[in-house]
Structure formats: structure tokens, C-alpha cells
Amino acid sequence: MSKIKFTRKWLSLPYAVFMILFVVIPLVLILGYAFTDAEGNFTFRNLASLFGSASNVNTILVSFIIGAANTVICLLIGYPVAYFLAHREIKMPTAIVLLFVMPMWINFVLRTAATRDLLYWIGLNGGEHPYLCTMIGMVYNYLPFVILPLYTTMTKLDYSQIEASSDLGARPLQTFVQVILPMTAPGIVSAATMVFMPTMSSYVISDVMGERKLSLIGNSIQLYFDQGLWHMGSIVAVVMLLLIAVGMFATKNVQKEDDVRGTML
Amino acid sequence: MKKSTRILARFYVGIMLLLMYAPILVLMIFSFTEAKVIGSWTGFSWDLYPDLFKNKEIVTAVINTVVVALSSAAVSTILGTAGAIGIHYSGKRMKSALEGVSQIPIMNAEIVTALSLTILFVYFGVQFNFITLLIGHVVLTLPFVVLSINPKLQQMDPNVYEAALDLGSKPSQALRKIVLPEIMPGIFSGFLLSVTLSLDDYIITAFTRDTSFTTLSTYVYGVTSKKGTLPPTLRALTTIIFVFALLLLVLVNIRKGRSKGEGGKR
Incomplete structure (x- = not known):
């Protein structure tokens, strides 16, 4: 019996080796690069020069604002869509949810460039309105990531509670704020985590839509990488990692929905 | 729910879907004309498709x-x-x-x-x-x-x-x-x-x-x-990818629908 357990358990060995080699060690290396100089000596200078430069601080702030704005806008647009679909106000809700996710099967760069060309056609030029165009590109790209988890949560709602609340005399707004909103919190949290961090760290959308007129955290990592400034690139990546860890810690008690792309198949 | 809200709900979801598909649909439509940029229609033509396959x-x-x-x-x-x-x-x-x-x-x-x-x-x-x-x-x-x-x-x-x-x-x-x-x-x-x-x-x-x-x-x-x-030939490519993705998604979901009948969650 013990020999059988031994063989089955060891099936995960190649997986474990691969993950240590290509996930854990690279992250350790990033940490190493972030806190060393070109000679390999330990230093906080990278961190100091990151927060000492106004343009870097500005990048982090802009990323934070764009990430937050994108999360809020996607939730505001996506929540009603998910709500109407889950309430069966519309026929064939699952098919329509799939329709919302379908554009994600067209290559991401191609899709983003198509959006830019369309905006250009209707007179919105990314060079002149980099922030507006980047925001449109972000919302366009991340909306499906919001609709799916919200929809999944809402289909599991206990409708008798909602009815009970209105039977007991709550106004529709009260029912929404005090009953529906708390019940859909897991969906909101998973949606937000799938939008906020990826927005801050993306650089393709801001590059293509904003014609390189604005810089997010992702852009600055990419730029340092292009210039061969590994140590600076790594310290920005470490800051990004810290933000992700904070986000994970803050939402660790909320039951989350699956990743969007997982629900599609 | 009231009929008016139902109409409003359908209208809202419809508009959002239309916006999601606008960039792709525009590319698909303009894949049948040889214009250099989208927005100018220079007559119907299939030529972008053979051009696409000739582009090494x-x-x-x-x-x-x-x-x-x-x-x-x-x-x-x-x-x-x-x-x-x-x-x-x-x-x-x-x-x-x-x-x-x-x-x-x-x-x-x-x-x-x-x-x-x-x-x-x-x-x-x-x-x-x-x-x-x-x-x-x-x-x-x-x-x-x-x-x-x-x-x-x-x-x-x-x-x-x-x-x-x-x-x-x-x-x-x-x-x-x-x-x-x-x-x-x-x-x-x-x-x-x-x-x-x-x-x-x-x-x-x-x-x-x-x-x-x-x-x-x-x-x-x-x-x-x-x-x-985007170069014009990529409009033809987008159309092909879209049709391919649509077919694949329909196939996968028919398959999923069948296996769902046998019970159990995904």
C-alpha cells in the first residue's frame, strides 16, 4: 500500500521541478537584481532612485489611477449586463455571455490595433488624446473579465432573499444596496482583481492606444528591459509584486470565482 | 419584471454587444475592399484574401x-x-x-x-x-x-x-x-x-x-x-480568425452541452 502511494505522489515531481526552475528561481533572481548594483553588491540605491525620480513616481500614480478608473468603469458597465442576463430578462443568457467573451479569441494585439483604427476613423486620435484612448482600450479589453465572474455569482443568488426583502417593505434601492450588493461581493472582488493589477502592469494597450504618450508600470519595466537596465527593471517588478501580494492578502477571505478564460471552456 | 424594464435591459445589453463587436465588424466589412485605411470604401473586392496568403x-x-x-x-x-x-x-x-x-x-x-x-x-x-x-x-x-x-x-x-x-x-x-x-x-x-x-x-x-x-x-x-x-491584409486575417473562433466555440459548447446531460458540474 505504501509503495502505491509512493508512485502516485511522485507523478508531480516533473511539475515541481519545472515550477521551481522557471517560476521560483526567476523570482528569486529578480529580488537579487533589485537589491544589487552592477558589481553584485547589496544596495538600496535602485529603490531610492526609483522613488527619487519624479517621472517614476508619476508613472506609479498614473498606473494606479488608470487601474482604479478602469476597474470602476468596467464594473459600472458590466454589472447591469451580468444582472440582466442572470435575471433571464434576455433569452439564451449563456450564449450571450459567450458572445461577450468571444472577441478575446481574436489576437490581443490585433484586437487592440483594430480598436485604435476604429477610434481614428471616428476622429479620436491616440496621439492627441492618449489618456482617453488608453482608457477606451482598457475598458474594451477588460470588460469580459468583469461580466463573466459577476454573471457566475449572480446565477447562484438566492432569489427568495431578494423577494423577502421587498416583501418586508424595502425600497428597490435599499434591496439593492443591502441585499443584492453584499450577495454579489465575491463576483465583484474577483472581477476587480482580474482588472486592476493587469491594467497597471499592461503596456501593449497604452503603447498602441496612447501612441507611447503615456507610461504605466508595465511600460517602465519594458523600457528598462530594452535599455538593458536589469537592476532598475527588477526593482519596478518587485514593487509590482508587492502590490499584487497586498491585493491577494486584502481579498484572501473572499470566495473568488474562476478565471474568465477557464469558464469559457 | 415590468415590460418597460425588460425592453431597457435588452436595449442596454444589445448596445454593449454592438460596442464589443464594433472594431471587429468594421475590420470584417472592410476586408472586402482594397482601401488602404478603414473608412474609405473603394468598391467590393476579394483581393485581400489571396494577398494575405501571398504575404510570406x-x-x-x-x-x-x-x-x-x-x-x-x-x-x-x-x-x-x-x-x-x-x-x-x-x-x-x-x-x-x-x-x-x-x-x-x-x-x-x-x-x-x-x-x-x-x-x-x-x-x-x-x-x-x-x-x-x-x-x-x-x-x-x-x-x-x-x-x-x-x-x-x-x-x-x-x-x-x-x-x-x-x-x-x-x-x-x-x-x-x-x-x-x-x-x-x-x-x-x-x-x-x-x-x-x-x-x-x-x-x-x-x-x-x-x-x-x-x-x-x-x-x-x-x-x-x-x-x-493596420495593413489591409490583416483585415482579411481578422475575418478568418473570427470565423474560425466562432466555429470552434460552437463546437466546444455543443460538446459541453452533451456531456452536461450526463450530470455533474463542469
Whole structure:
């Protein structure tokens, strides 16, 4: 019996080796690069020069604002869509949810460039309105990531509670704020985590839509990488990692929905 | 709900769908005219389609993209299936350690993953080639394979495996004939998910490839940052990809609909 357990358990060995080699060690290396100089000596200078430069601080702030704005806008647009679909106000809700996710099967760069060309056609030029165009590109790209988890949560709602609340005399707004909103919190949290961090760290959308007129955290990592400034690139990546860890810690008690792309198949 | 709200709901969802599809539909419509940019219609023409297949750069990029997607998905599926089974039967500590590590690439920003891999390869003096790119894509997709298989393993009745052993089958036989068929739907969706993630990827590809190797993402990124608007032939390509994706999605969901009839959650 013990020999059988031994063989089955060891099936995960190649997986474990691969993950240590290509996930854990690279992250350790990033940490190493972030806190060393070109000679390999330990230093906080990278961190100091990151927060000492106004343009870097500005990048982090802009990323934070764009990430937050994108999360809020996607939730505001996506929540009603998910709500109407889950309430069966519309026929064939699952098919329509799939329709919302379908554009994600067209290559991401191609899709983003198509959006830019369309905006250009209707007179919105990314060079002149980099922030507006980047925001449109972000919302366009991340909306499906919001609709799916919200929809999944809402289909599991206990409708008798909602009815009970209105039977007991709550106004529709009260029912929404005090009953529906708390019940859909897991969906909101998973949606937000799938939008906020990826927005801050993306650089393709801001590059293509904003014609390189604005810089997010992702852009600055990419730029340092292009210039061969590994140590600076790594310290920005470490800051990004810290933000992700904070986000994970803050939402660790909320039951989350699956990743969007997982629900599609 | 009242009839007026129902109409409003349909109108709202309809408008949102239309906006989601606007960029793609416009490209599809303008794939039937040879105009240099979208917005000017210069008469109906099929010519962009033969032009597309004559364009060696694009054809190579598409073939490369598909080769990377299929090979990385195959590697991920094999590693991930064995990994998921191993994790399932591991002790508590090992299990939570491995599950924690699996979460890293999922939660991590893609650019951080890409940078960390690049630093790894540079640190150990590895030349960027097809293998480094393949490793990058396996890192991207492998955790999702494990995630798709895991629920199937948990739903499985452990007694069946034990019964097979009691009835005289070897552990390897029991794995092949009892466990694998049980988790097959999970393996299948893990594979498909890997393919889609890999096809769509730009960032990891850009960091871990040999720069002479182009995929669709790097090709499109290259031409749009140089020339601005999308070259006309890419409109034809978008149309083909869209039709292909639509067919695939319909097929997968018919299949899923059928297997749902047999009971059990996805």
C-alpha cells in the first residue's frame, strides 16, 4: 500500500521541478537584481532612485489611477449586463455571455490595433488624446473579465432573499444596496482583481492606444528591459509584486470565482 | 419584471454587444475592399484574401504562432496532468506548497513573469531560441491545466481506484484505465485553454523569443508601431480568425452541452 502511494505522489515531481526552475528561481533572481548594483553588491540605491525620480513616481500614480478608473468603469458597465442576463430578462443568457467573451479569441494585439483604427476613423486620435484612448482600450479589453465572474455569482443568488426583502417593505434601492450588493461581493472582488493589477502592469494597450504618450508600470519595466537596465527593471517588478501580494492578502477571505478564460471552456 | 424594464435591459445589453463587436465588424466589412485605411470604401473586392496568403511574413507568423501554441499546450498538458494527479495524492504540506506555487504565475503580472524568465536565461547565459520561448509559454499555461484538472480529481470516487487494485490491476493500469478517463474532460479543457492563452500572448513571447522569430502578436505589434494603421491584409486575417473562433466555440459548447446531460458540474 505504501509503495502505491509512493508512485502516485511522485507523478508531480516533473511539475515541481519545472515550477521551481522557471517560476521560483526567476523570482528569486529578480529580488537579487533589485537589491544589487552592477558589481553584485547589496544596495538600496535602485529603490531610492526609483522613488527619487519624479517621472517614476508619476508613472506609479498614473498606473494606479488608470487601474482604479478602469476597474470602476468596467464594473459600472458590466454589472447591469451580468444582472440582466442572470435575471433571464434576455433569452439564451449563456450564449450571450459567450458572445461577450468571444472577441478575446481574436489576437490581443490585433484586437487592440483594430480598436485604435476604429477610434481614428471616428476622429479620436491616440496621439492627441492618449489618456482617453488608453482608457477606451482598457475598458474594451477588460470588460469580459468583469461580466463573466459577476454573471457566475449572480446565477447562484438566492432569489427568495431578494423577494423577502421587498416583501418586508424595502425600497428597490435599499434591496439593492443591502441585499443584492453584499450577495454579489465575491463576483465583484474577483472581477476587480482580474482588472486592476493587469491594467497597471499592461503596456501593449497604452503603447498602441496612447501612441507611447503615456507610461504605466508595465511600460517602465519594458523600457528598462530594452535599455538593458536589469537592476532598475527588477526593482519596478518587485514593487509590482508587492502590490499584487497586498491585493491577494486584502481579498484572501473572499470566495473568488474562476478565471474568465477557464469558464469559457 | 415590468415590460418597460425588460425592453431597457435588452436595449442596454444589445448596445454593449454592438460596442464589443464594433472594431471587429468594421475590420470584417472592410476586408472586402482594397482601401488602404478603414473608412474609405473603394468598391467590393476579394483581393485581400489571396494577398494575405501571398504575404510570406504573415503566413510564417501565423504558422509560428500555431506551432508554439500547440507544442506548448502539449507539454503543459502532459506535465500538468501528471502534476495534478501527483498533487492530488500528495500529503497535506506538499499539496499546499505545490498549489501555492501554481498560483504564482496566475496572480503575477505577465510582464514580471516575462522579465523574471529573461533574467534567468541571461543569468545562466542561455541563448534565446525556440526552447526559451516554449518554456515561457509553458510557464504561462501550465498552472491553468492543473486548475482545470483539479476539480475533476476531487469529484472522482476514490473507491473505484482502490477497487481496481483489489481486483488485481497494477497501479499504472488503474491510473490509465480508471483515473485518466475520469479526468479527461478536465485535461481537454486544460489543453484548449492553453492553446487560447498561448495564441493570444504578446508579452512573454516578446521577452523570451529569438528576435528573428515572429508570431502573429509580435508581427502586428511591429507593423502597427511603425506604420500606424493596420495593413489591409490583416483585415482579411481578422475575418478568418473570427470565423474560425466562432466555429470552434460552437463546437466546444455543443460538446459541453452533451456531456452536461450526463450530470455533474463542469
